[in-house]
Amino acid sequence: MRLLPKGRREGWAPYIWLFYFCFFLLNPILNHTSWKGWIATALGTIAFLTLYFSFFWIKCPWNQLNLLGFVLLGIGFGPFNEGACTFFVFAAAFAPYAVETEWAALKLLAVVLAVAAAEWWLFHLSGWFLFYGGGLAMVVGCGNIYFAQRERANNRLQKANEEIEHLAKVAERERIARDLHDVLGHTLSVIILKSELAGKLIDHDPQRAKAEMADVEQTSRAALADVRSTIRGYRAHSLEAELKQAKATLETAGVTVKSESSEVGLTPAQESVVALVVREAVTNVVRHARARNCHLRLMPVNGNCRIEIQDDGRGGGSVEGNGLRGMRERIEALGGTLERENSEGTRLSIEFPLKTKA
Numbered sequence: 001m002r003l004l005p006k007g008r009r010e011g012w013a014p015y016i017w018l019f020y021f022c023f024f025l026l027n028p029i030l031n032h033t034s035w036k037g038w039i040a041t042a043l044g045t046i047a048f049l050t051l052y053f054s055f056f057w058i059k060c061p062w063n064q065l066n067l068l069g070f071v072l073l074g075i076g077f078g079p080f081n082e083g084a085c086t087f088f089v090f091a092a093a094f095a096p097y098a099v100e101t102e103w104a105a106l107k108l109l110a111v112v113l114a115v116a117a118a119e120w121w122l123f124h125l126s127g128w129f130l131f132y133g134g135g136l137a138m139v140v141g142c143g144n145i146y147f148a149q150r151e152r153a154n155n156r157l158q159k160a161n162e163e164i165e166h167l168a169k170v171a172e173r174e175r176i177a178r179d180l181h182d183v184l185g186h187t188l189s190v191i192i193l194k195s196e197l198a199g200k201l202i203d204h205d206p207q208r209a210k211a212e213m214a215d216v217e218q219t220s221r222a223a224l225a226d227v228r229s230t231i232r233g234y235r236a237h238s239l240e241a242e243l244k245q246a247k248a249t250l251e252t253a254g255v256t257v258k259s260e261s262s263e264v265g266l267t268p269a270q271e272s273v274v275a276l277v278v279r280e281a282v283t284n285v286v287r288h289a290r291a292r293n294c295h296l297r298l299m300p301v302n303g304n305c306r307i308e309i310q311d312d313g314r315g316g317g318s319v320e321g322n323g324l325r326g327m328r329e330r331i332e333a334l335g336g337t338l339e340r341e342n343s344e345g346t347r348l349s350i351e352f353p354l355k356t357k358a
Helices: 013-030 035-057 066-079 082-098 104-122 126-202 206-232 238-252 268-289 320-335
Strands: 256-261 293-301 304-309 337-341 346-353
Touching: 013 035, 013 126, 013 346, 035 066, 035 082, 066 082, 066 104, 104 126, 126 206, 126 238, 206 238, 206 346, 238 256, 238 268, 238 293, 268 293, 268 304, 268 320, 268 346, 320 337, 320 346
Parallel strands: 256 293
Antiparallel strands: 293 304, 304 346, 337 346
């Protein structure tokens, strides 16, 4: 008899194992018991079925009381109906599921065996009573120890998998939030700058204003495509294109740009992170710095990639915003560091170890 663990004890399984209960009904049928005997048998059947199905269907920490009930039924009916040995079998079968450890289950099985043997000896019952109530009960109980422990291990594994799945969803939501912040923050800043510029030019230079508005439309379409690909998680970032875009964005904002970059040999994952970091840093310069000059540097240093973004603006506060926090998280995920100095303008220094391209 193999029982199912708590939480999975529904379905047909509880009804299959009721076959063993036939032993209890067999003796009254073969011995043509009296009506009083049948009443007692009916009451015992009701008590057994109540204990049996409550173990399956009621989630309760006191399932050992069910085992006690089975043993008491075996003690009470044993002297008059040797088929009551089946109650000891059920007690042994349920024991491994009523406790949490193998050692506790073995102790319960020892108690069941001792009670069955004591009743057999005190009431001089047949050897079949001891064979089924003691021997078969121990075989079934010991077998269920293995199944109970395996099911508990499976349950723990399932809970662990559910927790991993939950953490993965949280991480994915955080990734999407960071990426959307980077994409939309930068793009909306560009759209605002170009729209303001177009508004200023529309009276005395309509052609350039028209060109700026065409740029706004193109940038908006690109932003929509970026948002879609960000949500799908397939967005790739070209560092070269991002540096060009950064320079164009700063110049549109009236910032003089000096850009220095060397061949670094980044992996695609590293290049994507650096592109996002440059985008967010440039967005912060445009939004908050009120700078006139900005210096971008990208270079290899002792097996590391080093990025410096420095402006001569008004500096920033000591509290990190979402953008800077997202940049730090991305760099730390690569095993690197991000430092910010804002005594004279703002200087971001980013460094992380390079990896060989796959």
